[in-house]
Amino acid sequence: MHAVVVLGFGLTVVGCGHTEGWDGEAAVREVMLQQEQAWDRGNIPGFMVGYDEKVCFISAKGSTCGRDSVTARYLRTYPDRQAMGDLEFGIGEVLPAGYDHAWCTGTWKLHRSRDTVAGGFSLFWARTPQGWRILRDHTY
Numbered sequence: 001m002h003a004v005v006v007l008g009f010g011l012t013v014v015g016c017g018h019t020e021g022w023d024g025e026a027a028v029r030e031v032m033l034q035q036e037q038a039w040d041r042g043n044i045p046g047f048m049v050g051y052d053e054k055v056c057f058i059s060a061k062g063s064t065c066g067r068d069s070v071t072a073r074y075l076r077t078y079p080d081r082q083a084m085g086d087l088e089f090g091i092g093e094v095l096p097a098g099y100d101h102a103w104c105t106g107t108w109k110l111h112r113s114r115d116t117v118a119g120g121f122s123l124f125w126a127r128t129p130q131g132w133r134i135l136r137d138h139t140y
Contacts, residue, residue: 024102025094027132028125032089032104039087044074052126052133059139070137085112100127108139 031050038046048071056065057073064073078084090107097103102125109118124136 022096022099024096024125024127024132027127028094028102028104028123029091031132032091036087036089039084042081042084044071044078044084048074050134051137052128052135055134055137057137057139082113085110085116097124101125102132 035047035050038044038049048067051067051070053067054065055067055070056063057070064070088109088111090109091104092106094102094104104123104125105121107118107120109116119140121140122136122138123134125132126135
């Protein structure tokens, strides 16, 4: 029993990390705003700047890993501006996961001329030399 308590305490300390002066929330929100704007211009490569090279996109249809592969998936799924529509993110929360990582949850909507589709997401972010980037995108 003692080992379980010690292990649990150790994981809590490692998992929480030092977050005093953490600037991740504003940075994540800014990247997501830039993504929304790029999408609304029909610029999928610009939208993808918010993703890390090692990103994995996970949805009900399966997972795709690597920024080039995820970009190709978006280009196939959204071949033109009409299919892309107008993107709206609803950011629920941005939580630190240590100093250089964060979780972000929220909703997305695509307002298109023929319909509106919507869902949710959970994003795992990392601070990189290029800025905050998405490592894992669970979209539903």
